[in-house]
Amino acid sequence: MSREPNENRRPLTLRDVSEASGVSEMTVSRVLRNRGDVSVATRERVLEAAKRLGYVPNKIAGALASQRVNLVGVIIPSLGNLVFPEVLGGISDGLEGSGLQPVVGVTDYSPEKEETVLYEMLSWRPSGVILAGLEHSDAARAMLSNSGIPIVEIMDVDGEGVDSVVGISHRRAGRQMADAIVGSGYKHIGFLGSKMPEDHRARKRLEGFREGLAVAGLDIEDQEFYAGGSALAKGREMTQAILERSPQLDFLYYSNDMIGAGGMLWCLENGKRVPEEIGLAGFNGLPLLDGFSCRLATMDACRREIGLKAAEIISGMPHEGVIGGERIVLEPKLEWGDTIRKR
Amino acid sequence: MSREPNENRRPLTLRDVSEASGVSEMTVSRVLRNRGDVSVATRERVLEAAKRLGYVPNKIAGALASQRVNLVGVIIPSLGNLVFPEVLGGISDGLEGSGLQPVVGVTDYSPEKEETVLYEMLSWRPSGVILAGLEHSDAARAMLSNSGIPIVEIMDVDGEGVDSVVGISHRRAGRQMADAIVGSGYKHIGFLGSKMPEDHRARKRLEGFREGLAVAGLDIEDQEFYAGGSALAKGREMTQAILERSPQLDFLYYSNDMIGAGGMLWCLENGKRVPEEIGLAGFNGLPLLDGFSCRLATMDACRREIGLKAAEIISGMPHEGVIGGERIVLEPKLEWGDTIRKR
DNA sequence: TTGTCTTATGTTAGCGTTAACAGGATTAAG
DNA sequence: CTTAATCCTGTTAACGCTAACATAAGACAA
Numbered sequence: 001m002s003r004e005p006n007e008n009r010r011p012l013t014l015r016d017v018s019e020a021s022g023v024s025e026m027t028v029s030r031v032l033r034n035r036g037d038v039s040v041a042t043r044e045r046v047l048e049a050a051k052r053l054g055y056v057p058n059k060i061a062g063a064l065a066s067q068r069v070n071l072v073g074v075i076i077p078s079l080g081n082l083v084f085p086e087v088l089g090g091i092s093d094g095l096e097g098s099g100l101q102p103v104v105g106v107t108d109y110s111p112e113k114e115e116t117v118l119y120e121m122l123s124w125r126p127s128g129v130i131l132a133g134l135e136h137s138d139a140a141r142a143m144l145s146n147s148g149i150p151i152v153e154i155m156d157v158d159g160e161g162v163d164s165v166v167g168i169s170h171r172r173a174g175r176q177m178a179d180a181i182v183g184s185g186y187k188h189i190g191f192l193g194s195k196m197p198e199d200h201r202a203r204k205r206l207e208g209f210r211e212g213l214a215v216a217g218l219d220i221e222d223q224e225f226y227a228g229g230s231a232l233a234k235g236r237e238m239t240q241a242i243l244e245r246s247p248q249l250d251f252l253y254y255s256n257d258m259i260g261a262g263g264m265l266w267c268l269e270n271g272k273r274v275p276e277e278i279g280l281a282g283f284n285g286l287p288l289l290d291g292f293s294c295r296l297a298t299m300d301a302c303r304r305e306i307g308l309k310a311a312e313i314i315s316g317m318p319h320e321g322v323i324g325g326e327r328i329v330l331e332p333k334l335e336w337g338d339t340i341r342k343r
Numbered sequence: 344m345s346r347e348p349n350e351n352r353r354p355l356t357l358r359d360v361s362e363a364s365g366v367s368e369m370t371v372s373r374v375l376r377n378r379g380d381v382s383v384a385t386r387e388r389v390l391e392a393a394k395r396l397g398y399v400p401n402k403i404a405g406a407l408a409s410q411r412v413n414l415v416g417v418i419i420p421s422l423g424n425l426v427f428p429e430v431l432g433g434i435s436d437g438l439e440g441s442g443l444q445p446v447v448g449v450t451d452y453s454p455e456k457e458e459t460v461l462y463e464m465l466s467w468r469p470s471g472v473i474l475a476g477l478e479h480s481d482a483a484r485a486m487l488s489n490s491g492i493p494i495v496e497i498m499d500v501d502g503e504g505v506d507s508v509v510g511i512s513h514r515r516a517g518r519q520m521a522d523a524i525v526g527s528g529y530k531h532i533g534f535l536g537s538k539m540p541e542d543h544r545a546r547k548r549l550e551g552f553r554e555g556l557a558v559a560g561l562d563i564e565d566q567e568f569y570a571g572g573s574a575l576a577k578g579r580e581m582t583q584a585i586l587e588r589s590p591q592l593d594f595l596y597y598s599n600d601m602i603g604a605g606g607m608l609w610c611l612e613n614g615k616r617v618p619e620e621i622g623l624a625g626f627n628g629l630p631l632l633d634g635f636s637c638r639l640a641t642m643d644a645c646r647r648e649i650g651l652k653a654a655e656i657i658s659g660m661p662h663e664g665v666i667g668g669e670r671i672v673l674e675p676k677l678e679w680g681d682t683i684r685k686r
Numbered sequence: 687t688t689g690t691c692t693t694a695t696g697t698t699a700g701c702g703t704t705a706a707c708a709g710g711a712t713t714a715a716g
Numbered sequence: 717c718t719t720a721a722t723c724c725t726g727t728t729a730a731c732g733c734t735a736a737c738a739t740a741a742g743a744c745a746a
Contacts, residue, residue: 011468011491013701013702013703014702014703015702023725023726024725024726024727025702025703025704025726026703026704026725026726026727027724027725027726029703029704030704030724030725033704035704036724036725037722037723037724037725038723038724038725039723039724039725042724042725054485054486054489056462056465056466056486056490057466057702057703058466058468058701058702058703059466059467059468059703060403060406060407060412060467060468060701060702060703061407061701061702061703061704061731062702062703062704063403063703063731064403064404064407064701064702064703064704064730064731064732064733065702065703065704065705065730065731066703066704066705066731067704067705067731069403079422079428079431079432080425080428080429080432082423082425085422085423085428086423088422089422089423092449101463103446103447104446104447106435119399120444122399123399123400123401123402124402124403125354125401125402125403142397143397143399146397147399148354229630229633230630230631230632230633230634231634232631232633232634232635233630233633233634234634235634236634261634262634265634265635265636269636287572287573287576288573288575289573290572290573290575290576291573291574291575291576291577291578291579291604291605291608292575292608293608293612354732356731356732356733357732357733358732366695366696367695367696367697368696368732368733368734369695369696369697369733369734370694370695370696372733372734373694373695373734376734378734379694379695380692380693380694380695381693381694381695382693382694382695385694385695400732400733401731401732401733402733403731403732403733404701404731404732404733404734405732405733405734406701406733407700407701407702407703407731407732407733407734408700408701408732408733408734408735409701409733409734409735410701410734410735
């Protein structure tokens with residue numbers, strides 16, 4: 001293939017292709033977008049020229065002219081927690097074939113950063129925004145409702161959304177786990193979680209959990225929180241700490257699978273009989289857990305499916321005349337594993 | 344605060360703010376960008392109006408007019424492998440304060456997809472591109488060199504780069520591990536990795552590893568590959584399989600820490616004496632490993648630092664007159680852990 | 687006073703593309 | 717042969733913003 005790269009470094013435009021192929025810019029534009037009727041001969045000439053020059057269309061100009069942007073903003077708290085890449089995977093799949101592309105922003109669980117990231121995203125005039133959680137700053141909420149584009153808040157349904165909402169009820173998930181634990185006869189329960197006031201989903205899970213315990217006249221007898229570091233290692237340390245302080249505990253509820261797995265490792269290595277002497281449970285249904293010989297009880301958070309549904313709402317929107325306001329509540333499934341005794 | 348949201352759904356423009364504050368669009372533009380001299384009184388009036396209306400600037404128009412885009416394309420193979428989010432973290436930090444924003448694209452280790460993602464990104468005319476690896480399709484390489492923007496290829500330095508390169512030598516990393524193993528007196532070595540012809544870094548590591556073994560007259564005696572599924576679980580299964588087939592093995596080299604950890608769990612649970620009877624090593628230095636009571640030998644891949652340096656090259660570029668062609672070779676550090684015997 | 691410099695604002699002309707409309711050429715229908 | 721329909725291509729005017737230049741008013745020195 002004979003290349004003729006752009007040596008002089010002047011960025012190529014439609015005009016260059018148009019001159020190289022002897023047709024108008026408009027015709028080149030039509031060929032490159034497969035829009036409108038163009039004769040086969042012309043099309044081939046144009047494509048050949050574009051390829052030879054190495055022309056890459058300028059979407060900035062295209063978006064401005066057409067008032068359409070094929071981007072969907074996705075705002076999540078973190079990438080380090082495997083949960084979010086999985087949601088992203090679902091979104092990618094759901095957007096497949098729609099011509100839309102996800103663009104990711106990360107907030108580090110900070111409302112201020114969320115606001116900044118959102119502002120930045122909206123300034124690119126995306127076709128929609130998907131963001132985690134229902135809790136946002138007033139300014140962020142205002143931007144969202146003023147934006148005039150479909151908004152999907154994901155992962156949580158305990159509260160009011162701006163537009164559409166897809167997720168699970170974390171309150172109910174906590175409640176369900178409590179019911180299971182109480183039903184299995186555990187009486188002295190400890191909680192281990194992360195020290196994140198801004199992780200509203202973890203908070204709601206804990207609230208639901210305590211409600212469930214309260215029904216049986218129980219409550220959490222001790223708790224332990226961490227911040228930063230390797231979650232697996234923290235789970236181990238916290239488990240040792242809480243059991244030394246409160247040896248009467250017969251069940252430990254972890255706010256996520258990673259610290260849960262760390263705790264499980266510690267218990268097994270320290271001769272605790274699981275699940276007879278002590279029961280354990282986490283949250284999320286991470287595939288990581290498949291790798292341990294003892295399977296931690298957990299609850300699947302429907303991560304992939306949430307992403308999928310959210311993406312479908314965004315990409316399906318234009319058809320149905322921008323109605324919006326959908327609300328999809330998914331049901332997490334309790335996975336008993338080997339760390340809760342059955343009876 | 345009295346809001347006056349955009350009820351009629353017509354997208355707001357600079358003109359709206361200019362009318363609301365009684366100055367020209369240009370002055371509004373200057374205020375919102377903090378550029379040029381504007382009197383304090385005017386500035387406040389404009390800011391008030393912009394805030395009241397809920398105006399969000401249109402970067403599409405801005406970018407087209409100014410020929411500047413504050414985006415940096417980042418192309419990586421996957422988000423599911425914790426390695427890449429860590430690199431991303433480094434990039435974010437390195438871009439901090441430069442006004443540049445990373446935009447992530449994922450290739451799933453497919454050269455075709457890499458080409459598509461790259462094309463898509465370049466069509467937004469970013470200020471730079473950071474991408475993993477040195478191996479690209481001809482078309483991709485052509486796009487990169489034609490783009491006229493700084494390009495940084497990261498994570499690997501074994502080969503020719505298009506422009507700048509930041510990473511480690513995986514060949515050398517494999518070689519170093521081989522030297523350590525041979526030096527510790529292991530003689531019968533097995534390799535466990537992923538079935539990914541497109542993971543060139545893993546391939547180079549293996550090549551370097553075999554070179555190192557060859558020096559001592561050794562070679563890999565058996566190997567096992569996997570694809571898909573939970574890496575921890577796969578590591579476990581493969582370890583069992585390879586040791587049943589080749590019980591003479593006294594060392595297992597894993598292509599990543601996740602399967603290495605799975606293998607380590609299997610060995611410990613099945614009464615293998617580690618590291619006397621059998622030695623183990625992985626690659627990456629994942630913080631996950633801190634959570635196990637037995638620490639897997641591994642090699643830190645300098646993930647964060649790679650991201651940081653790459654970002655600095657991109658953001659430092661404009662100053663030094665777009666020279667480019669930098670080449671930064673980082674040195675991975677062998678972490679002995681508890682799974683290689685010392686002597 | 688005059689002229690020069692500074693500060694604060696406005697005016698004009700694009701940036702590279704696409705929507706909308708306008709034709710000429712060709713074909714089909716009556 | 718006329719009329720309409722279809723196909724192919726071109727022209728014009730935005731899209732919303734900013735670079736560059738223009739201008740007016742005030743500050744200050746000579």
